Amino acid sequence: MPATSASSDFFAALGVRIFHRRLHVGLTAVLLAALVYRPRDFFGTHATAGTIVSFALVLAGLALRAWAAGCAGGHTRRATIEAPRLATGGPFAHVRNPIYLASVILGVGMVGLLADPWMLALCVAVFVFLYTAIVPAEERFLCGQFGDAYARYCAHVPRLLPRLRPWTEAEQRPCDRTAILGEARLALLLIAIYIGLRAAAWLRGHWFGF
Template sequence: MSHRTSHLPKPRNAVHAFIRELRYHESSRQLLALAYILVLAIFAEPGGLPALYAVGFAIAGLGMLIRLWASGHVKKNQELATDGPYAYVRHPLYVGNILMLAGFCIASQLWWSIPVMLAFLWFYYPTAIDYEDLKLSRLFGERWKKWAENTHALMPRFRGRDFKFGGWSFRQSLMGNGEPLILVYAIYCAWHLVAL
């Protein structure tokens, strides 16, 4: 059992244990999402509709910018990030991931891409959000609780909040998440998709 599932009841059998460990495994979630973007870029419909390319890449680009913004604020397990995008949503990196995946699905113009994406999101994100919320609650106690009561997990809340870009750090974004490298990867996948 990993540290991410040690707080859960004992699994019913080996298959249940394997599926649960996979759902909570952060690296597999991230690597599969990046691999899925590459699959969409490789198998995209050649000569697709330009309007769908534009809409898809606009959504994916917004997701990437949100990820880049969020990764420059978060200091995992050290400080509770409540500025920048964390002032509006508890899990902006996940919001960015969802938008990136949705954007590439639209741009690929593959009929099966959206159902596969939805299955991926259903499989990984509820457990990821539960785990992160529980961990942050343990680490930051009352401060987290107060912030979480006024900040939704994935749907941004703008009312009553002043826009603050916050203390973003390129170094933090690069070292903490490797985000600029992911941006380069996403741009390459987008180029490959359009170059078909």
């Protein structure tokens, strides 16, 4: 069962307030990135290997997000915290927040492809801001919604660092293909962001000299 304290109460309340604005936070970060992004010699003599690993991380993050979204259902993309059922199967049998873990993996991969350490700093700041608030808010909701069942799940499955073997009591359900398609749209958005940031860096360099 997630711990309850004054700090966790604060972050849970903050998470409820920003949950429906999480997309706005991400878009704001992209706009900030467009102002400062500049490709650099990020990997040195290992540029090719670094790019390959970064691309693999992006694919792995997208695949994990799609798997998790399919197991959880379409409510994961809505503006409010919802859970018609407690998802414990698929990646949820290894880690309680596979979508957020996948987003971190994906974000690290994007930073590698963009090849700018300032993007890593921005990425870390956004993830810390969002997940230190949203995760406690979701845990508080799930605790109230599912009670002892959620407490037992928390006792056996870690929050963000996955266990190697799946939880034996996990409930397996068919994947929601509609939710998986939503992650395909995310892939297109990432391509647009990558092209947009590269274009912004080129325009700043040629028009404004920085």
